[in-house]
Amino acid sequence: MEIIKEIREAFASGKNPSARKIMSLPDEFPAYVIRISDGYGVAIEIDDRMEVSEKFNSCRLHTAYMSIDESMKNYLVLRSAFEDYRYEFASICAEFVDPGDGGKNRKDILENPYVWWTRWKELIGNTNRELRAYNVIAEMGVLLHKFKTDPTTEWAATRISTHDIECADESCEVKSTVKRYGTEITISSQYQLEHKKRLFIYFCKLEESLEGISINGMKKKLIDAGYDEGKLELELEKQGFERGTNIRNKKYKILEKRKYEVDDKFPRIVQTSFKEDKYPDYITHIEYTIDLEGINYTEW
Known part of the structure; x- marks a missing residue:
């Protein structure tokens, strides 16, 4: 039986949970069709040290420890949760598990699964916007800068907080760009520059560079400085940068760092900008752009 036909048949008849060896493959290159609580797909054994976690539309590529053939091992799993696309998804799975001539395809995937994943994303067409790692690197850089002198510093970008970073005596809003020229920033709501404590805007210019630093590099610096690893991982996951995603290794060099006190x-739009110190009736959202050129700042 052809690999793709066997995978399609297993998708249609497999029970949950289950793992069925693909008999069409040579014994030296085993792979399994799996069904688990949150999807179906295929799995191949991979080095215990590998940790992968990538998502695209209805598909996911990740590592997971599973018990197959009464042995707990680390597997590289390609899966989907969309049952309506089982027939089409089987084609991708067949290409994924096919060892190729002399096992070359299998060797390449196990050594660097991100290359295979990126190629398929480009072929299918990635309609999702690329996660902007430089924003997170800038926020982590400010977090590190503040935490070194103030242990109360918390990264609060995805929590119920108006500002990116909160300290005992001040709040920090982080703005970043990879544009070489220009100093415009976007204020995304009328509340972003409201504050009770002193408020500072940290503005960073970055560029992609092999000599720069990645999210994982910043994470190590923060942990070495004493920041809680669990808090970091929770924040990164909420922002879409969960452990094992390759984009966390993308490096940027910080070219310029400015600090502005608000x-x-x-210049800003707040409640006191309006008559009777309140927002006009029926105005629910205000977004505007500020050009920082000409405004006094310090370097940090």
């Missing part, structure tokens, strides 16, 4: 001289 005081009475700083």
Whole structure:
């Protein structure tokens, strides 16, 4: 039986949970059709040290420890949760498990699964926007800068908080760009520059560079400085950068770092900008752009 036909038949008849060896493959290159609580797909054994976690539309490529043939091992899993596309998804799975001439395909995938994953994303067409790692690197850089002198510093970008970073005596809003020229920033809501504590805007210019630092590199610096690893991972996961995603290894060099205090001289739109110090009726959202050029700042 052809690999693709066997996979399609197993998708249609497999029970949950189950793992069925693909008999069409040579014994030296085993693979399994699996069904688990959150999807179906195929799995191949991979080195215990490998950790992968990638998502694209209805598909996911990740590592997972599973018990197959009464042995707990680390597997590289390609799966989907969309039952309506079992027939089409089997084609991708067949290409994934096919060892190729002399096992070359299998060797390449096990050594660097991200290359295979990226090729398929480009072929299918990635309609999702690329996660902007440089934003997170900038936020982590400010977090590290503040935490070194103030242990109360918390990364609060995805929590119920108006600002990216909160300290005992001040709040920090982080803005970043990879544009070489220009200093415009976007204020995404009317509340972003409201504050009770002192508020600072940290503005960073970055560029992609092999000599730069990655999210994982920043994470190590923060942990070495004493910041809680669990808090870091929770924040990264909420922002879509969970452990094992290759984008966490993408490096950026920080070219410029500015710090602005949001005081009475700083241009902004807040409640006190309007008559009777309140927002006009029926106005539910305000977004605007500020050009920082010409505004006093310090370097940090």
